[in-house]
Amino acid sequence: MDPGTASTSWGLQLGVVLVFLLASGCQGLNHEGWLLLALKSQMIDTYHHLDNWNPKDPSPCAWSGVNCSSSSSSSRLAVVSLNVSNMNLSGTVGPGIGGLTELTSLDLSFNEFSGAIPPEIGNCSKLLLLNLNNNNFDGTIPPELGKLAMLTGCNLCNNRLHGPIPDEIGNMSSLQDLVGYSNNLSGSIPHSVGKLKHLKTIRLGQNLISGSIPAEIGECLNLTVFGLAQNKLEGPLPKEIGRLGLMTDLILWGNQLSGPLPPEIGNCTNLRTIALYDNDLVGPIPATIGNITYLEKLYLYRNSINGTIPSEIGKLSFAEEVDFSENFLTGGIPKELGNIPGLYLLYLFQNQLTGFIPSELCGLRNLSKLDLSINSLTGPIPAGFQYMTKLIQLQLFNNMLSGDIPPRFGIYSRLWVVDFSNNNITGQIPRDLCRQSNLILLNLGSNKLTGNIPHRITSCKSLVQLRLSDNSLTGSFSTDLCNLVNLTTIELARNKFNGPIPPQIGNCNALQRLNLANNYFTSELPREIGKLSKLVVFNISSNRLGGSIPLEIFNCTTLQRLDLSQNSFEGSLPNEVGRLPQLELLSFADNRLSGQMPPILGKLSHLTALQIGGNQFSGGIPKELGLLSSLQIAMNLSYNNLSGNIPSELGSLALLESLFLNNNNLTALLETEDSVVDNLASVDLSHPPLPRHPTRSVALWARS
Numbered sequence: 001m002d003p004g005t006a007s008t009s010w011g012l013q014l015g016v017v018l019v020f021l022l023a024s025g026c027q028g029l030n031h032e033g034w035l036l037l038a039l040k041s042q043m044i045d046t047y048h049h050l051d052n053w054n055p056k057d058p059s060p061c062a063w064s065g066v067n068c069s070s071s072s073s074s075s076r077l078a079v080v081s082l083n084v085s086n087m088n089l090s091g092t093v094g095p096g097i098g099g100l101t102e103l104t105s106l107d108l109s110f111n112e113f114s115g116a117i118p119p120e121i122g123n124c125s126k127l128l129l130l131n132l133n134n135n136n137f138d139g140t141i142p143p144e145l146g147k148l149a150m151l152t153g154c155n156l157c158n159n160r161l162h163g164p165i166p167d168e169i170g171n172m173s174s175l176q177d178l179v180g181y182s183n184n185l186s187g188s189i190p191h192s193v194g195k196l197k198h199l200k201t202i203r204l205g206q207n208l209i210s211g212s213i214p215a216e217i218g219e220c221l222n223l224t225v226f227g228l229a230q231n232k233l234e235g236p237l238p239k240e241i242g243r244l245g246l247m248t249d250l251i252l253w254g255n256q257l258s259g260p261l262p263p264e265i266g267n268c269t270n271l272r273t274i275a276l277y278d279n280d281l282v283g284p285i286p287a288t289i290g291n292i293t294y295l296e297k298l299y300l301y302r303n304s305i306n307g308t309i310p311s312e313i314g315k316l317s318f319a320e321e322v323d324f325s326e327n328f329l330t331g332g333i334p335k336e337l338g339n340i341p342g343l344y345l346l347y348l349f350q351n352q353l354t355g356f357i358p359s360e361l362c363g364l365r366n367l368s369k370l371d372l373s374i375n376s377l378t379g380p381i382p383a384g385f386q387y388m389t390k391l392i393q394l395q396l397f398n399n400m401l402s403g404d405i406p407p408r409f410g411i412y413s414r415l416w417v418v419d420f421s422n423n424n425i426t427g428q429i430p431r432d433l434c435r436q437s438n439l440i441l442l443n444l445g446s447n448k449l450t451g452n453i454p455h456r457i458t459s460c461k462s463l464v465q466l467r468l469s470d471n472s473l474t475g476s477f478s479t480d481l482c483n484l485v486n487l488t489t490i491e492l493a494r495n496k497f498n499g500p501i502p503p504q505i506g507n508c509n510a511l512q513r514l515n516l517a518n519n520y521f522t523s524e525l526p527r528e529i530g531k532l533s534k535l536v537v538f539n540i541s542s543n544r545l546g547g548s549i550p551l552e553i554f555n556c557t558t559l560q561r562l563d564l565s566q567n568s569f570e571g572s573l574p575n576e577v578g579r580l581p582q583l584e585l586l587s588f589a590d591n592r593l594s595g596q597m598p599p600i601l602g603k604l605s606h607l608t609a610l611q612i613g614g615n616q617f618s619g620g621i622p623k624e625l626g627l628l629s630s631l632q633i634a635m636n637l638s639y640n641n642l643s644g645n646i647p648s649e650l651g652s653l654a655l656l657e658s659l660f661l662n663n664n665n666l667t668a669l670l671e672t673e674d675s676v677v678d679n680l681a682s683v684d685l686s687h688p689p690l691p692r693h694p695t696r697s698v699a700l701w702a703r704s
Ligand SMILES: *[C@@H]1O[C@H](CO)[C@@H](O)[C@H](O)[C@H]1NC(C)=O
Pocket: 065, 066, 067, 081, 082, 083
């Protein structure tokens, strides 16, 4: 709206109100009353909060939301505050507001006002407080607001304002609190911000503010909260922030700030929270950070910070949470961290840290969450960890830790998540990990553990995931596991387990992933497996299982990966396989299955790999396999007794990378299109293989 039309429609409204007043025979209502009625005429007051705004009153001073001055110095009572907060009002705010020149407080917050903020508000030159937050105001911030030289608080948050923060903001020389988060404000922070000597709070998160942080911010010596998270700020953090000695909160996460952390940050000795995560910061953590005596929360994660963690970190004796994860930190974990009595959370995962885990950490009586995963740490898990009573989450995966797990782990702490996977840990699984009945995740996969799974683990009721693959564990499949109501994952692959898979497996109602591959499980697959209605992954490859495949397994209709390969299953592949429409991997390779391949295989439209080589299937290849349009990884039918034509329909498997039909008695011609042949990374249709022909309509013979 340009100012011309604004004043025209404003004049019109005033006229309408005047005519109305004359018609109703009223003489008394003062000028400010008219202005308020004109404002009301543009508002929609569904819940009748403003019904007592009566044109017959001589003044608006008794109207709801309105207060007048009580000073006797002025001959007339002037409206000094207007508060219609939280009245479900909608519509727009008219320019008449600018006529209320004695206003000190204007609160329109928590309504549904839309349209622009009227620039005329700038005429309310005595305003101390302006709350327009939590509405649907759109448009830009009018530069005229800069005229509000007495304004101390300006709250515009949770609107739809766009455009830049006007430079004129620097003229609001009394401003203490500037709140404008959750809008679409753009442009850069005006340099004039340095003129706001009284500024205490800047909260402008969740906007589109770009550019770099002006050095002038260092002139706002009273700034306590500096919040601009989730914007598009770039460039370095200016060293001038070191002058902000009263600052308690530095909240700039989720920007694109680059460059190193200025050592001057150590001069901000009143900081309680530093949240600089999710930026592009580089360089070292300055040692001066240790001077920020009262710091409670230090979040530097997800940057590109490198160098070593300074030992001065140990001077932060009030720190509760320290998170340096997902950076490029090198060197050791400073033992001085053990000096921080209140430390509750320490996340250093995904760095390049080396050396031993300092045993000094064991002195941290309040430490509850420790994650040192994905580093290059060596040496043992400190024995003292087992006595840390508050520890609930301990993640040390993907390191090079060795030695045994301290045997009393779990006795003194309510362990909840324990992940030591991908290390070189030896010895046995401590039997008390679940002693406090709180354990949900136990991942000790890819280590060198031996012995049985302790009974107290297999009967741990709270357990959701049990992941022990790639160790040298022994024993049989405990039926206790089948009573754990929340268990979704059992991964025991590549160990030395033996004995049968018990029929009680059918009680594991919640089970989604069951991986028992590469063990010594024997006997037949129990038909109760069919009760696992949530099973997504089932892998019993490379065991010593036999007998026929129980039909009930095809009741597990959510299966995506079914791998029974390298066992001794016999009998035919039943038509019921067609009841597994979600299948992506189907492998029966290297068993003793016989009979015909069921054409219904062609209905498994999500299949990316079909592995049934190394059996005794006979008859022809069903042409329906040509319908498996998702097949990409491989189709392997080799080493069977298949005969007859290779159906030309296989030529439509456009994504397929590997096709193995060798070692059968297939004698037919396969007409392929270029695309098929081009995508095939490896083809073996024959024995010995025939050369590939890069021409259209390639004829490939397959003969065993
Ligand atoms: C009006 O003033 C009175 C007395 O100062 C105060 O209690 C009341 O909250 C004020 N109302 C508004 C709407 O500002």
